[in-house]
Amino acid sequence: MEFCPTCGNMLLYELPHMGRSARFYCPTCPYVCYLESRVKIKRRQHLVKKVIEPIFSQDDLDNAPKAEVTCPKCGHGLAAYKSMQTRSADEPETILYACLEKSCRHTWRD
Structure with a gap:
């Protein structure tokens, strides 16, 4: 432009x-x-990927509250959860889940 x-x-x-x-x-x-x-071309700008930090660390999984929610990947019935305000203040908060099955560790949001 x-x-x-x-x-x-x-x-x-x-x-x-x-x-x-x-x-x-x-x-x-x-x-x-x-x-x-x-x-x-006047200038080139190289884009750098940001490092994505995991939602749940091992300490979070050990200390987070647990809920009886079925994992969509493995079907395990227990998951750790964390709630975060990811959108504007008038929107509901997002609930993030992590499966507690050691072989799965799948994360999803609700």
Whole structure:
């Protein structure tokens, strides 16, 4: 997105027509910027993945309250739960569950 250096409005794109090259133009003032055939990338920004921390640590599983909820993955009937406010204040809180079966440890939300 480019902006007019004269008045600050967003420039509009016009396709090439009748031998004229493509251009950006300002709809409110006479500013025109003709485009070259090659586009140069001004800068590249490398994205870095954020490290995702687990919802339940081993200490959380040992000390968290337990509920009789069936795990959707293994069918075990006991899970640790934690409630968090993940959305805005007028929305209900999210309940996060972790299966207590040692071979499963599946996590899900309600």
